[in-house]
Amino acid sequence: MSYRYGEYRDGPDPLAPPYDVRSALDRMGDAILSGANPGHALRDLLREGLPGAPDRRGLDELLREVRRRRRELRERGRLDGTLERARALLDKAIGQERAELFPDPSDAARMREAELDALPDDTASAIRELGDYQWYSAAARQTFEELRDLLRGEVLDSQFRGMRQALADPDPAAMEQVRRMMSDLNDMLDRDARGEHTQEDFEEFMAKYGEMFPESPRNLEELVDTLARRAAATQRLLASLTPAQREELSRLIDQTLEQAGLAEQMRRLGESLYSRRPDLAWNTPERMGGDEPMGMSDAVSALDELADLTQLEAALRQDYPGAGMDDVDEAAIRRALGRAAVDDLEALKQVERELERQGYLSRRRGKLELTPKAVRRLGETALRRVFSSLEAGRRGDHDQPDAGSAGELTGSSRPWRFGDEQPIDVVRTVVNGVRRGGGGRTGGDGKAGKVRLSVDDFEVAETERRTAAAVCLLVDLSYSMALRGTWAAAKQTALALQALVSSKFPQDAVQIIGFSNYARVLRPDELAGLEWDMVQGTNLHHALLIAGRHLDRHPDFEPVVLVVTDGEPTAHLRRNGSAAFEWPPTQETLELTLAEVDKMTRRRATLNVFMLADDERLKEFVDEVARRNGGRVFSPGADRLGEYVVSDFLRARRTR
Template sequence: MLERFFRRRYGYSRWDGTQQLEGLDADDILKALSDDYLENGNLQQAMKRLMQEGVRGEDGRRAMGLRELMDRLRRQRNEMLNRYNMASGVMDDLRQKLDEIKQMERSGIQQRLERQGAESPAEEQQSNGQQGEGMQQSSEGEQSGAGQQGEEGQQSSEGEQSGDGLSPEQKRRMLEAIAKRKLDYLDSLPKDIPGQMKKLSEYDFMDAQARQKFQELMDSLQQQMMQQFFQGMQQSLRSMSQEDVTRLREMIRDLNKMLRERREGHEPDFDSFMQKHGQYFPGVNSLDDLIEQMQMQSAAMQGILDNLSPEQREELQQLSDQLLGDDRIRVDMMEMFAHLEALAPMDDIRTRFPFRGNETLPLNEALRMMGRMQQMEGLEDELQEARRLDDLEAIDSQKVKELLGDEEYQSVEQLKELMKMLEEAGYIEKRGNRWELTARAIRKIGQKALQDIFNKLKRDGFGRHVVPYRGTGGDRTDESKPYQFGDPFLLDLEKTMMNAVTRQGAGTPVRLTQDDFEVYRTEYSTQSSTVLMIDMSLSMVYNGCQQAAKKVAIALESLIRSQFPRDNLYVVGFSFVAREYKPHELIELSRYDNDRGTNMAHGLMLARQLLARHRGVNKQIIMITDGGPTVWYEERYGGWQFAFPSPYAEQQTLLEAQRCTREGITINTFMLYDDDYMIAFVNQLSQINRGRTFYADRDNLGEYLLVDYLNSKRKFVH
């Protein structure tokens, strides 16, 4: 029974970055691009930068951008270059394996001599026939392979062939002679690797394990050489039957015929070729794919050769020719190389990789490493093209997964789906050839701007400065009071019942009287009309204040629309002249809308005219600026004039402030720069209007502005 309760157990651990989360959603993407869009008003540019920098959700979910993907790719490639050594690694590995095989053979010969010397006469007599036969085979094989047909060798061979007529002492001396010739043969091997491979292929090993190791090395090298070009080769030429070799020759001839036809401008019958020889080219779907695959494989070998010294390069090339063995196959493959070079020149993809590490690699691993490095080079080109052309489809996601990993693969897939996700969520729509934000997305961005500001308010501990007024109407609070005739009947049921129980004591039924009723208090909300004046002079852009001011305007508009729908809000931008901006235009504002000059007088005049449309008593202007007035109206010159500093601009601005004061309009000023000249002017403005002045930086502007708006918005009444 208890198993039912303890069957499912859940464990929790600290987030370490390795756990998998659900993918990003459209809201995450819209939030990520909102700040960039607010600054520039260009959706295409914001999306481009988002793809460059990536997306990070608030709960840890993220998609890497193209910049980080390229950094990871380059870092991984540099780690490989710093780790491995191709200059001598491949040839040193082959030389080491050959040394091990030769040492294994020498040890085997010595053990054979020791066993022969330790055998008793009876054991020798029993094994006469077998040993004589073995020595005869060894001597004959070595003499025919190495070309050593001296008199001593012939006498030894003839003696061995006599078999039963040899004494143990004669057999011992014969074995010692054979062992000496084999050791001398091993000592006389050429220094170069191809020469050693050739001589050892003609040598009859005395040690069975050494013979097997050499055959495995030969088979492995031959298979690797063939797999450079034909990925489906699963065995070496040595282990192929005559029928297999015949099919291979036929495939190479057919391939040359097809490549020759392509060079001549014809379209070969690729499908027929693949039906006949497809096992040699897995995963190839077209002749172009086949040419590209063979080109990349050939480039991998060329990359290894480029890292070798001239002597090592010559050795490896000789070894490659030697391992092919069959002269007819070698000639056909030379023709194949010529066709490939003509159709896809090696110089077009040839890249030199400066390996500088210490760790060596065998040939097969070196070929894989070179292939991987070239794939990384190709992937970097794809990422560069995607950045340049804004075309994420140019990136091969599967290649990203193979070279970098699952996390990077998921990021690329999510980046490719950005526009689709936004469109399906109703945040963007296609208008002609351009994507545009919908009204829903604009509201969402406004809410995000508001959330950013209020998150700071909560984090920094700003209060609402609530005044202790209570009364009827408005919004319910969490406090209650005894019910009086005329109160809104917002019943606090819990306190009402407790009052009755306290009055009459325990027991049922609970009888209520008029005095038991308690109702929630309410707070009264006023209606207000506000003009937000935003300085749109060039200095706002230079000082980095424009985006903060724009974000506040959008946030304030979102706040009023969502929480105070009966309020009136206008936005006025002022630079050389002032103009009203409708709410839907705010989102499109960019630095290119800014102009020279700070025409504060015209901005106050336009704000006063807009507020004159309403009869409410709560009227205010919230002005955000980083400088004093620099534009004034000169009738004799027929228009607005600009100068800095300008006493005329100051006089006209203060005159407009007096008119606002007479009409009951409060001017609250948020200064983003506080030199002595500006402080003196703003102090004059405050003395005339009795409004407040806040000196804030661009990071705290939204906090101060919205706190002030809410403070003047709501009050408690009796």
């Protein structure tokens, strides 16, 4: 049997590598670690474009293209071109008629001139009056017919794109075909409203009248969408004219439809389209600033495209609640910017889909959240940032990808047991295999034989025993942290410490506590999306209570307590569980908070405070904390907070 291999054609290639979204997540991480929430970070990523793909445009660049296109359309011309041209043709026909009548001395000629003198000033009424006029001049008659053809073509083409070509043939049969199409279309819409329409009905309709619809709709829904958008654009055209122009053009449209025998059918169609698509901007005026007059059909096409671009601009901005990439209409992008823009949009959508599919993002109650998998990666990123700013220290201070998983090596080894995580002692393991007779003999060709190892041959390198620590990081979430610009640094520090403990000190028990008017334990998976609380109060008393319970649950662990704050305590927890806030802080608040500091001292927990403000009240308070507890006080800038906290934690771990 022979086999031929080629491209997989039955859907996505199952052997294709997964879409690489790590660079996209890292770009989002930069924004999240700077204080943004996941939803805003993803929106900013999609707006800027994909990292490592310079040929792919982001939403901002697509938005600039849409706005440029809108400016071009608005500057294309004036909307009253049909009125202007109709008036010009009418004046021409009347002038040609007068030129023929002037040399004629008969009373009939004078009567005709009097009839022309009595014509109304507005174009629509004058055309109606001349409908039954017996032209004396053949040239004037021809000009008037040209005027009628112009109006009929413009009016119908404004509703059905491409109708001017269908009406170019002067044969009355062409107009009759239009009447039959309108009647069949309205009948099909009525059947659809009753639930009786089928796709076969639509295909039969398109087989008869497909040349009148250059958009080539595939079903009735697409046909209705096309016609409704043009009908709405026609109404916007009328709304954009002056009241006098609007009245004159409306009368011209009504008159033209009546003469063509289409007034009733067009009324039925308009009502059906409006009932199906009331969401379109039917009567919203549009400002046009060009100098060249546009015909009615061209003006409607421009306004139709402008409506598309307006909706597209709103979708591309993504600045409304619940915004998502699925809101951007691919068909509208294709119509406005072409096929390349559709590919750019699909690439952006794929990033959003893959971030969710590969387990980095999830949606909960419509809100975008980072998964624990994403938080771990962002924590590693935050930790790398901190380590990149640390000076070289003793062994073990820095993140080493080839470091052992336990403590320092002692130089001795022991037999491997199931569950051991210590590194394998390769030399002793191979020597055991040779001694057992598992290999090492020289073959007939003079080459050494292979060593065969059994489970009993393996030995592991012994490492020093490390003590476990109960770590509490207390982070101020109060409104002042955002006002002073220190909130982003505090969040990045929490992520970095969480990543450090989980990766290098997995035996430690870490708890991160956020506090404002109340305190609460923060889960690792909510750290990245954490936001400051827009409330008043710095309830360090409550935070220390929670931290004390964590230390008490791990009595054999070394206690480590780190506090990051920018203000003195201004709230405490009452006996009934409610928070009491007062500024300046009351003596009761200070006494209760310091009482918890004394409890930490009795637990042998050193309490180090990282002070993010130079307030005198805060200095006095933290100095008192240091005096009672023996801990240290740091005053780092926001850009070095993570470095200070991680360095202090590592120093404390080394001393043990």
